[in-house]
Amino acid sequence: MRLRGGTPRPPLPGPPLPDRAPEPSDSVDLPSELKYGGPLDDDVSDPELPFEPYRTKVVERIPNPSREDRERAIERAWYNLFNLRSDEIRIDLLTDSGTGAMSDHQWAAMMVGDETYAGSRNFARFESTVRSITGFPYVLPAHQGRAAEHLLFSALCRPGDIVPNNMHFDTTQAHVLHQGAKAINLAIPEAYDTQSDYPFKGNVDIGSLEHLLDRTDRGRVPLVMVTVTNNTGGGQPVSLANFREVARVARAHSIPLYLDMCRWAENAYFVREREPGMSGRSIAEIGRGFFDLADGATMSAKKDGLVNIGGFVATRDAALADRMKETLILYEGFPTYGGLARRDLEAVAVGLGEAMDLEYLAHRVGQVRYLASLLDRAGVPFLHPPGGHGIYLDVRRFLPHLPPEDLPGQALAVEIYLEGGVRTVEIGAIMFPQSELAPSGSIELVRLAIPRRSYSASHLAYVADVIARVYARRSTIRGFEMSYRPERLPHFTAHFRRKGTVASVPPPAVR
Numbered sequence: 073m074r075l076r077g078g079t080p081r082p083p084l085p086g087p088p089l090p091d092r093a094p095e096p097s098d099s100v101d102l103p104s105e106l107k108y109g110g111p112l113d114d115d116v117s118d119p120e121l122p123f124e125p126y127r128t129k130v131v132e133r134i135p136n137p138s139r140e141d142r143e144r145a146i147e148r149a150w151y152n153l154f155n156l157r158s159d160e161i162r163i164d165l166l167t168d169s170g171t172g173a174m175s176d177h178q179w180a181a182m183m184v185g186d187e188t189y190a191g192s193r194n195f196a197r198f199e200s201t202v203r204s205i206t207g208f209p210y211v212l213p214a215h216q217g218r219a220a221e222h223l224l225f226s227a228l229c230r231p232g233d234i235v236p237n238n239m240h241f242d243t244t245q246a247h248v249l250h251q252g253a254k255a256i257n258l259a260i261p262e263a264y265d266t267q268s269d270y271p272f273k274g275n276v277d278i279g280s281l282e283h284l285l286d287r288t289d290r291g292r293v294p295l296v297m298v299t300v301t302n303n304t305g306g307g308q309p310v311s312l313a314n315f316r317e318v319a320r321v322a323r324a325h326s327i328p329l330y331l332d333m334c335r336w337a338e339n340a341y342f343v344r345e346r347e348p349g350m351s352g353r354s355i356a357e358i359g360r361g362f363f364d365l366a367d368g369a370t371m372s373a374k375k376d377g378l379v380n381i382g383g384f385v386a387t388r389d390a391a392l393a394d395r396m397k398e399t400l401i402l403y404e405g406f407p408t409y410g411g412l413a414r415r416d417l418e419a420v421a422v423g424l425g426e427a428m429d430l431e432y433l434a435h436r437v438g439q440v441r442y443l444a445s446l447l448d449r450a451g452v453p454f455l456h457p458p459g460g461h462g463i464y465l466d467v468r469r470f471l472p473h474l475p476p477e478d479l480p481g482q483a484l485a486v487e488i489y490l491e492g493g494v495r496t497v498e499i500g501a502i503m504f505p506q507s508e509l510a511p512s513g514s515i516e517l518v519r520l521a522i523p524r525r526s527y528s529a530s531h532l533a534y535v536a537d538v539i540a541r542v543y544a545r546r547s548t549i550r551g552f553e554m555s556y557r558p559e560r561l562p563h564f565t566a567h568f569r570r571k572g573t574v575a576s577v578p579p580p581a582v583r
C-alpha cells in the first residue's frame with residue numbers, strides 16, 4: 073500500500089474494492105444526473121488515508137479559540153456544548169445532521185428554485201426522486217426529520233400505544249412519548265456490547281419482537297420502526313436479512329413497518345460490504361431491497377440527503393397520507409413545499425442521488441475508520457466496529473472512576489472541548505433519561521459525528537490527538553451534576569456544573 077507522506081505503517085482494515093463498476097440505476101429508474109458510482113481503484117481506496125473525492129471551491133475559516141477563551145465559553149454555556157457559539161469551536165463534531173457541505177450541483181440546483189406556493193416544479197422533481205429511490209407513492213415534504221416524525225406519529229399513535237424500534241433516536245423517542253405512547257428498543261444483545269465486532273449491530277432482536285407482538289393487543293402497536301443506520305447504538309447497520317425477518321413478523325401481526333431512513337445509503341454501503349451475496353449490488357438496488365419490504369419511511373434529509381435542511385415522510389397508504397397532509401398544512405405548509413423553500417427541495421433531490429455515489433461513501437466510511445485507527449493506536453476505548461457517521465467513545469472504559477450519577481459522558485465531552493476546542497455530544501443517561509431504551513444505563517457514549525464532505529484527514533488527526541491527550545490525563549477528570557433539567561429532550565438545554573462547585577454565571581432570566 074502506498075502512503076502519502078509520513079513513515080510506512082502496517083495496513084489497516086478498510087473497505088474492500090468493489091468487484092465491478094456499479095450502476096446505481098440497475099433496478100431503479102433514476103434521472104440520468106443521479107447516476108453515480110464509478111469503479112474504485114487502488115489509489116482511491118487506500119484505507120490508511122481516505123482519498124477525498126472532491127476539491128475545495130469555497131472555504132470557511134476555522135476559529136482558533138485559546139484555552140482561556142474555551143474556559144470562559146464553556147462556563148458561559150453552563151457546561152452544555154449545545155450552548156457554545158460556532159466561533160468558540162475549532163472542530164465541530166456535535167452532529168452530522170445538516171452540517172455537511174453541499175456540492176456545486178446542489179448549489180446550482182438552488183438557483184433554479186421556483187418559489188411558487190403551490191405546484192412548484194421543484195416539488196415535482198423532489199417527489200419523483202424520492203419515489204424512484206424508495207418506490208413509496210405518497211411523499212410529503214417536511215422541514216426536517218422530527219417534523220416528519222410528528223406527521224407520522226401524530227397520525228398513527230394513541231396514548232398507551234407501543235412503538236418498537238431497533239433503537240429510537242432522541243427526537244423519534246420524544247415524538248412517540250409526546251403522543252402518550254411507549255418507545256421500546258429491541259436491538260440485538262450485541263448492540264449493547266461496545267467491544268463486539270458483530271457486523272450488523274443495528275439488527276432487531278427478532279425473538280423479542282415476536283414475543284412483544286404476540287403478547288400485545290394488535291391495536292396497541294400502530295407501527296414497527298427500524299432505524300438505518302442505528303444512530304443511538306453507534307451508527308451500526310441493519311442487514312437486509314434481518315429487515316426481511318422484521319417484515320415477516322410485522323406482516324404476520326398485520327402491523328405496518330416503517331423505516332427511519334436518515335442514513336439509508338450508509339447502511340446500504342455496509343450491506344454491500346458485509347452481507348453475503350450483496351457485493352455486486354448497487355446502493356440503489358440494496359436500498360430498494362429494504363424499501364420494498366416497508367410500508368413507508370421518515371427521513372431527515374440533513375443526513376443522506378446531503379443538505380442543510382429538509383426531510384420527508386413517504387408511505388404506500390393513501391388514507392394515512394391524506395391524514396398526514398392535514399397536519400402538514402397546519403404545522404409545516406402546503407404539501408408542495410412542507411416548510412421549506414422550494415429551492416431546498418431541489419437541493420434534496422440532487423443530494424439524494426449524490427449520497428449513492430460509491431466513491432463518496434467509501435470516503436465517508438473511510439474517514440470514520442481513519443479516525444478509529446488513530447484512536448486505536450492511542451489505546452482510546454470506543455464502540456466497535458466503527459459506524460457509518462462517527463466514532464462513539466466508550467465512556468465507561470474511558471472514565472471507569474466516575475459512576476453514572478457523575479454524568480461521565482458530559483464530563484468527557486467538556487474535557488475534550490477544553491483540551492482542543494472539539495465539540496462532541498453525550499449519548500447516554502442525559503440524552504435518554506426516561507426511556508425503555510436499554511437495560512438501565514447500559515450504554516454511555518460520547519459521539520464524534522463527522523459532518524459530510526467538510527473536514528479533512530488532518531482535521532481528524534488533530535481530533536485524535538486532542539482525545540489522546542484527554543485520555544492520558546483521564547484519572548484527573550471530575551464529575552458533573554445537572555443544575556437545570558428541562559422536561560423533554562434535556563440534553564439540548566440542560567445546565568450543568570462541576571460536582572461540588574457553585575456556578576459563577578447567574579441563572580438565565582427566561583427559561
Ligand SMILES: Cc1ncc(COP(=O)(O)O)c(C=O)c1O
Pocket residue numbers: 169216217218219241243244299303332334372373374383
Ligand atoms: C436516526 C435519526 N432519526 C431522526 C432524526 C431527527 O432528524 P432532524 O434532526 O432532521 O429533526 C435524527 C437526527 O439526528 C436521527 O439521527
